[in-house]
Amino acid sequence: MQCLHRTRQGFIEEKTATYNRLRGLISEFGVIAPQNTDALRHIVSVQKSSLPLQVQQCVDDLLEHIEANITEYDRILSRMAKTDHRSQRLMELKGVGPTTACALVASIGNAHDFKNGRQLAAWLGLTQSQYSSGGKPKLGRITKAGYSYLRTLLVQGDLSVLIGAEKRNDSFSRWVCMLVERRRYWQAVVANVY
Incomplete structure (x- = not known):
């Protein structure tokens, strides 16, 4: 289970790097975007037509690739949390969702340590x-x-x-x-x- 979390964390770090790369790419064409990911997506969708065709393809590839991986790992962890009784008990706490519950179980087990x-x-x-x-x-x-x-x-x-x-x-x-x-x-x- 820890390998799933480490892979998910790697994709999140890759997402940050991808958004920074995308921000740098579109800034070369005069489109300045804030660090907020939602604002970046909005600006890209609005300004996309003003970018050259090859750049539009690069932007599409960068955005589609990373979100799909994180979503898939979230789906896997959610399924695992629903089947594990320890994760289900942890999810009863406020602020603990499937990802956090699975990470807690994978990291500390039954907490007797x-x-x-x-x-x-x-x-x-x-x-x-x-x-x-x-x-x-x-x-x-x-x-x-x-x-x-x-x-x-x-x-x-x-x-x-x-x-x-x-x-x-x-x-x-x-x-x-x-x-x-x-x-x-x-x-x-x-x-x-x-």
Whole structure:
């Protein structure tokens, strides 16, 4: 299962490189595009007719190739998550979808290697770094010294939870909104994952 996630991650990195390559390609013809992928797709569709025919073919090839691969791997991981009972239990948590659930199961199995949740958070790189001066401990930023792919999936899932919480009025959503008010936005995202 980990090979599927690593391949998917490779395609995502390739997608970023492809979009950067595409942005550079169309900038040679005077079309300047922002880094946002949706905006890039929109600008390409609007400005495509002003590009030379060979460039239009290159643009089509670049865009079609990469999205199809990521979509296929997402479909495979979704099917795997539906058949695994551990993934199904994880998907009951807010912000955990099929991809994240499969990645958690593939990475940590049944989680008996960790004594508590804090150890898992430290393994993911979500705990704060600690410094001490004069015997007084100080907490710094999160360490980011763990499994970055899984940490990224969890943070992205929690980001969607925070965005959805602004539109709801249940007790959890109110708590999340209060957390965002007390702390900065990204601190609230990471705190909610942790």
